[in-house]
Amino acid sequence: MRLMAPPPGWVERLDKLHLLTPVRIVIMFAVAISVTIFIRRFVVRLLKPIFARTAAADDPRAEARRRALTSSLRAALVGIVWSVTVITVISQLGIDIGAFVAVATVIGGAVGFGAQMLVRDVIAGFFVLADDQFGPGDEVDLGHARGIVERVTLRSARVRDGEGTIWYVPHGNVARVGNASKSATGPLDVEVDRSMDATVVTSVVTALAQQLAADPNVTSMLAGEPRVVGIMDIRDDRLVFRVRVPTQPGRLDEVRRAWRLLVLAAFANGDLVVPAPVTALAALRPDTSPG
Numbered sequence: 001m002r003l004m005a006p007p008p009g010w011v012e013r014l015d016k017l018h019l020l021t022p023v024r025i026v027i028m029f030a031v032a033i034s035v036t037i038f039i040r041r042f043v044v045r046l047l048k049p050i051f052a053r054t055a056a057a058d059d060p061r062a063e064a065r066r067r068a069l070t071s072s073l074r075a076a077l078v079g080i081v082w083s084v085t086v087i088t089v090i091s092q093l094g095i096d097i098g099a100f101v102a103v104a105t106v107i108g109g110a111v112g113f114g115a116q117m118l119v120r121d122v123i124a125g126f127f128v129l130a131d132d133q134f135g136p137g138d139e140v141d142l143g144h145a146r147g148i149v150e151r152v153t154l155r156s157a158r159v160r161d162g163e164g165t166i167w168y169v170p171h172g173n174v175a176r177v178g179n180a181s182k183s184a185t186g187p188l189d190v191e192v193d194r195s196m197d198a199t200v201v202t203s204v205v206t207a208l209a210q211q212l213a214a215d216p217n218v219t220s221m222l223a224g225e226p227r228v229v230g231i232m233d234i235r236d237d238r239l240v241f242r243v244r245v246p247t248q249p250g251r252l253d254e255v256r257r258a259w260r261l262l263v264l265a266a267f268a269n270g271d272l273v274v275p276a277p278v279t280a281l282a283a284l285r286p287d288t289s290p291g
Contacts, residue, residue: 021092021093024092025089025092025093028085028088028089028092029085029089031085032081032082032085035081036078036081036082039074039077039078039081040074040078043070043073043074043077044070044074068129068154069126069129069130072126072154117170117172118155120172121154121155121156121170121171121172121173122154122155122171123172124171124172124174125152125153125154125155125156125171126154128152128157128171128177129152129154133177133179134149134152134157134177134179134181135149135152136149136150136151136152137149137181137249138179138180138181138249139179139180139181139252139253140157140159140177140178140179140180140181141177141178141180142157142159142169142174142176142177142178143174143175143176144167144169144173144174145159145161145167145169146159146161147159147160147161147162147167148160150166154171155170155171156168156169156170156171157169157171157174180252181249181252185244185245185246185247186244186245186246186247186252186255186256187242187243187244188226188242188243188244188245188255188256188259189232189240189241189242189243190205190208190240190241190242190243190263190272191238191239191240191241191275192238192239192241192272192273192274192275193237193238193239193273193274193275193276194234194235194236194237194238194239194275195273196239196272196273198231198239201239201241201272202228202230202241204266204271204272205228205241205243206228208243208259208262208263208266209226209227209228209243209245210226211262212226212245212255212258212259212262213225213226215258217258218254218255218258220248221247221248221251221254221255222245222246222247222248222255223246223247223248224245224246225246226243226244226245227243227244227245228241228242228243229241229242229243229244230242237275237276237277238275243259245259
């Protein structure tokens with residue numbers, strides 16, 4: 001049977017002076033502090049190249065997303081390190097940690113059961129930021145609310161709808177996300193009277209698209225040249241022509257307002273004819289029943 005080697009002399013000396021336990025505690029705190037500093041630097045260095053590869057150089061949200069994810073991941077890892085350190089220090093002091101573990105298990109279970117919705121929201125929010133599903137200024141449809149995103153946190157998103165109402169939507173309650181600002185191309189429709197010649201309408205719509213692209217107030221909102229698609233729908237009283245225009249994220253509504261002004265001017269100048277309303281007449285059969 002192999003006997004264990006006796007401890008070094010300096011260890012026995014510290015034990016006699018009752019300094020062995022304090023030295024161990026100091027070493028544990030020193031290791032915890034070193035690991036904390038390492039984690040803070042490691043997480044930043046880990047996420048920075050990932051965002052550099054996945055985010056555009058001119059993306060104003062990339063830095064905000066990186067800071068939010070870095071702080072969240074860093075806080076979680078540092079919390080684990082210091083929790084282990086505190087438990088180890090308590091055991092070094094000769095305190096039975098079994099009772100603490102039992103109480104902590106009961107309290108943790110109760111808190112976890114009560115805060116499960118909060119945990120779900122935070123985890124979902126982490127992936128919303130990591131995937132860049134939406135950000136401030138985007139026009140989104142979150143199912144529960146639709147409008148412009150004003151703020152995004154780890155737990156919820158603040159959305160203002162078209163009527164000015166502010167909605168706070170927890171990430172855990174969102175089953176789907178529709179981001180209209182991610183669309184590279186938006187439709188611009190023109191409805192004219194069905195009696196108009198399609199060739200004439202096409203030439204007028206093409207001229208309007210060229211005016212839109214040349215407008216100095218609109219140029220910065222466009223990501224490319226408008227493209228005339230042609231007839232998209234034929235109805236009883238009108239023809240629907242469509243132009244597709246690539247826009248910068250979140251600028252489609254402003255481009256549509258400029259487009260509508262050009263279309264109104266074309267109607268006023270007589271280049272386009274407003275669809276005539278169709279009146280539906282219903283013939284009623286006279287009542288010939290006796291009495």
